[in-house]
Amino acid sequence: MPKISVKGQQMPESPIRKLVPFAEKAYKLNKRVYHLNIGQPDIKSPKVAMDAVEQHSLEILAYTRSEGSEGYRIKIAEYYTKKNINVAADDIIVTTGGSEALLFAMGSIADEGDEVIIPEPFYANYNGFATASGVNIVPVNSKIENNFALPPISEFEKLITPKTKAILICNPGNPTGYLYSKEEIQKLAAIVKKHDLFLVADEVYREFAYDGAQHYSILEEDSMAENGILVDSVSKRYSMCGARIGCLVSKNKQVIQTALKFAQARLSPPTFAQIASEAALQTPQSYFDEVITEYKERRDILVNELSKIPGVTMGIPKGAFYCIVQLPVKDSDAFAQWLLEDFDIDGETIMVAPAAGFYSTPGMGKNQIRIAYVLNKESLIKAMNILKVALETYKD
Structure with a gap:
């Protein structure tokens, strides 16, 4: 059988997208998945x-x-x-x-x-x-x-x-x-x-x-x-x-x-x-003013909701629409998969991006996730409640 290149074998999986098959299984079980894993804004294009x-x-x-x-x-x-x-x-x-x-x-x-x-x-x-x-x-x-x-x-x-x-x-x-x-x-x-x-x-x-x-x-x-x-x-x-x-x-x-x-x-x-x-490029400044206000409000909600969860540490974002969150778990990859496969609240769960893939140093970020706060404010609050209950339920 012909061999795949060494470069191809070394090419890393995307930590943002590798959990998609598990999300698709969740959809087939009629679960609603709140996507915190990918930076796809819900803001309308100009x-x-x-x-x-x-x-x-x-x-x-x-x-x-x-x-x-x-x-x-x-x-x-x-x-x-x-x-x-x-x-x-x-x-x-x-x-x-x-x-x-x-x-x-x-x-x-x-x-x-x-x-x-x-x-x-x-x-x-x-x-x-x-x-x-x-x-x-x-x-x-x-x-x-x-x-x-x-x-x-x-x-x-x-x-x-x-x-x-x-x-x-x-x-x-x-x-x-x-x-x-x-x-x-x-x-x-x-x-x-x-x-x-x-x-x-x-x-x-x-x-x-x-x-x-x-x-x-x-x-x-x-x-x-x-x-x-x-x-x-x-x-x-x-x-x-x-x-x-x-x-x-x-x-x-x-x-x-x-x-x-x-x-x-x-x-x-x-x-x-x-x-x-x-x-x-003709987009008026008012568009950006509204978007920035919206993202800042989402960030503030996220920071407030995460502060209520025991054992959670986060960096406070000053720009973009992401943050790194440190969780009281040993392996965020396993936790992220468990969220999609084995956990829900009334048919709802969340999808996060394990943070180890955002590091180059082996072993770094194993207990961290990246959250993209691209959901509307009501959905963000629901998603953070799901995370809180999930962490209370999860066993490493």
Whole structure:
């Protein structure tokens, strides 16, 4: 029998999606499942984006340019200018989701066996992107006890070797909801300049910052012109996950020229999705104001409800719509499966994402879960009550 590649065998499962078969069995038993496991917002996509696709006048659904349509990239650059990020259309490559932008970034800056330092816990698919690219992740641990703040720069310096090519952050963070301060971004900028590394920032949740805090981009730092690579997406900003449109942004011309070769190999990003995404840039600020208010209220409810559950610890999210929750269980994978297979309250249960898959260090996160607070407030309260009773019932 032909053999599967070693890379394929090493490719990690998604901790977010691997429990889907158990959820499907729960559906067949007519259980209602509250999905806390995946960052799929229930907020409506902007009408202007949906209308643009419905009202298109295309007669041929043709390829666009590999770097994305020029008109769209010009408008993306205008969007960034309003955010104090001064880039031009030629500094942008439109990608098939933020995921492809991350793959292009890794492919452009790292060779087989090279290393990227990432504060953990981190977005689980970074593990998959690194495996696909032949890149080794070197984790630096951030701790729930100090709300997953940036680890000391000295901890990064200990890990830098001749193989190190970049530091990668997610800001605001998935899965922690941590929002890096301007000072923390400047510390990272200084260390990558000192060691001649890249700083890659996944900023897809930039619009979602709470409690009066402001998002600060790595490309607001003038010193990052050659060292900075920004990854972005329309998925969460406009509640358009299915569009699969993102972008890679850098003022480093070699990075853009190299990433473009990867973009040419996959031909072009999807045409209809670019039409929707370009139109979405017309979304009024009132849309974001309402969404941010809604997510903050959901966060506050989540924090309040979790505080009532004995033995539970959590990081308080300052952005995005996720948090890491530490539970009084030994194995959150087993607990998450049990919730779907063996537990319900009046035919209702919850689905969570075990957090071990958001770490690179073996054994970390075994008693933690990630919660995405993308449900309406009433459903969140019900879901937290289910979690409370489940923890009182569960036996490791």
